[in-house]
Every structure is written in structure tokens, then in C-alpha cells.
Amino acid sequence: MAKKKFSKDWVNQHINDPYVKMAQQKGYRARAAFKLLEILDAEKLLRPGDTVVDLGAAPGSWSQVARERLVGPGGVIDGRIIALDLLPMEPIAGVEFIQGDFREDAVLQKLKQIVGDQSVDLVISDMAPNLSGVSSADSARIQHVCELAQEFALDHLSPKGALIVKAFHGSGFSQIVQSLKTDFTRVVERKPKASRPKSAETFLVAQGLKANRSRNTDRVDRLE
Numbered sequence: 134m135a136k137k138k139f140s141k142d143w144v145n146q147h148i149n150d151p152y153v154k155m156a157q158q159k160g161y162r163a164r165a166a167f168k169l170l171e172i173l174d175a176e177k178l179l180r181p182g183d184t185v186v187d188l189g190a191a192p193g194s195w196s197q198v199a200r201e202r203l204v205g206p207g208g209v210i211d212g213r214i215i216a217l218d219l220l221p222m223e224p225i226a227g228v229e230f231i232q233g234d235f236r237e238d239a240v241l242q243k244l245k246q247i248v249g250d251q252s253v254d255l256v257i258s259d260m261a262p263n264l265s266g267v268s269s270a271d272s273a274r275i276q277h278v279c280e281l282a283q284e285f286a287l288d289h290l291s292p293k294g295a296l297i298v299k300a301f302h303g304s305g306f307s308q309i310v311q312s313l314k315t316d317f318t319r320v321v322e323r324k325p326k327a328s329r330p331k332s333a334e335t336f337l338v339a340q341g342l343k344a345n346r347s348r349n350t351d352r353v354d355r356l357e
Contacts, residue, residue: 152327156194162223165259166194167327168336169297173202175323176338178295181211184253186244186289187228188235188282189260189299190216196228199257203227213251217244235260235281245288252291258282258298261334272305279309279337287316287342295340301333313339 152164173179179202187196196216203212210227217231224230229247233240260282262274279298286296296317300309313320318341328334
């Protein structure tokens with residue numbers, strides 16, 4: 134009975150959620166689009182010409198936002214968007230999609246091959262592992278996902294590039310922040326208004342690779 138009540142309450146909350154309604158009006162596939170929009174605006178990130186990698190992309194709302202920001206005159210995308218997720222994703226015009234588990238080496242290598250030697254300007258990750266409810270196990274899974282995104286960023290970000298990852302307050306959160314601070318000159322926490330108040334999710338924005346941290350020192354940033 135309690136489970137049914139909880140499900141009914143969740144459905145009512147979802148239906149009445151203003152961000153759900155706005156997402157439907159604007160054609161976004163999920164309310165999460167507004168989380169990314171707020172972060173991009175606050176941090177002044179993503180502009181035409183950028184290359185973006187979207188980790189944990191399905192159902193595709195973050196890729197939709199990235200596409201909007203990169204569309205130039207005549208509706209032509211000025212830049213590149215590469216998306217990856219374990220789940221299938223309905224195609225988005227101009228977005229290259231890879232289906233697979235980012236934690237598997239074979240999938241990660243495929244992503245790296247597609248990116249090639251191209252310098253990435255922004256890595257966005259809304260990835261979150263399936264949580265078991267066991268705090269120690271869940272914090273380890275969350276850390277692992279964030280570490281993978283960070284490692285990918287170190288391999289492919291331009292020196293002035295940025296990484297946005299989803300984390301959760303609780304055990305292991307401070308370690309994720311400290312790890313990012315080791316590699317980036319600026320790390321800030323962002324709790325977008327679209328993120329539900331009761332949710333422990335917090336987005337970390339890391340910018341500017343520290344000297345000798347970038348593995349792309351042979352790549353030259355695009356002119357300002």
C-alpha cells in the first residue's frame with residue numbers, strides 16, 4: 134500500500150512539476166535540460182565552434198541543449214556533439230551517438246577513436262550509476278563514474294576546456310571535489326533550480342587544466 138501511495142505521489146509531483154511542463158512546451162526530452170542551461174549560463178560555457186562530448190546522454194535533453202547552442206545561421210551546426218549512453222537514444226540531427234557502457238574499456242576506446250586527435254572544449258556528464266541503497270557501495274560507484282569522466286577530460290580537453298559532472302552529496306563527495314581540484318584551476322559546485330530540493334545531486338564544474346595535467350599539450354586552442 135505504501136509503495137502504491139509513493140508511486141501515486143511521485144506521478145502527481147511529476148505531472149505538476151513546472152520544469153516538466155516547460156520541457157514539454159520547448160520540446161526537450163527531459164526536465165534535466167534546464168539544469169544544463171542554468172549551468173552553461175552561469176559559467177558562460179558552450180559557444181559556436183565548440184566540440185562537446187555528452188556522457189550519459191539518453192534520453193538526449195543535454196545533447197538537445199548543446200545542439201541549440203551550436204546552431205548557427207541557416208540552422209547549420211557550428212561545432213561537433215558526440216553523445217554516449219548505455220541506453221538507446223532517439224537520433225538528434227547533428228549528434229553522433231554511441232551506445233555502450235562507458236565503464237567498459239572497449240566502449241571507451243571507441244569513443245576515443247571517434248574523437249581522435251580533435252581537442253574537446255566541453256565534457257558534460259549526467260551519468261549516475263544504479264544505486265543499491267548501500268552507502269559505501271553507492272559512493273564507490275559514483276566516484277568511479279566521476280573518475281572515468283575526469284580521465285576522459287584529461288585525455289581530450291583543450292587546456293581552457295571545462296568538465297561538468299553530476300555527483301551526490303554524502304560519502305565520497307569531498308574526494309571527488311579534491312580530485313578535480315588536483316587537475317583543474319577552478320572547481321565550483323552548482324545546484325540548479327531545476328534540481329529537486331530533496332535530491333542530493335550536485336553538479337561540479339571544473340575549468341582550466343593545470344600545467345602538466347593536460348595530456349593534449351601538443352594541441353593548440355582555437356583562437357578567441
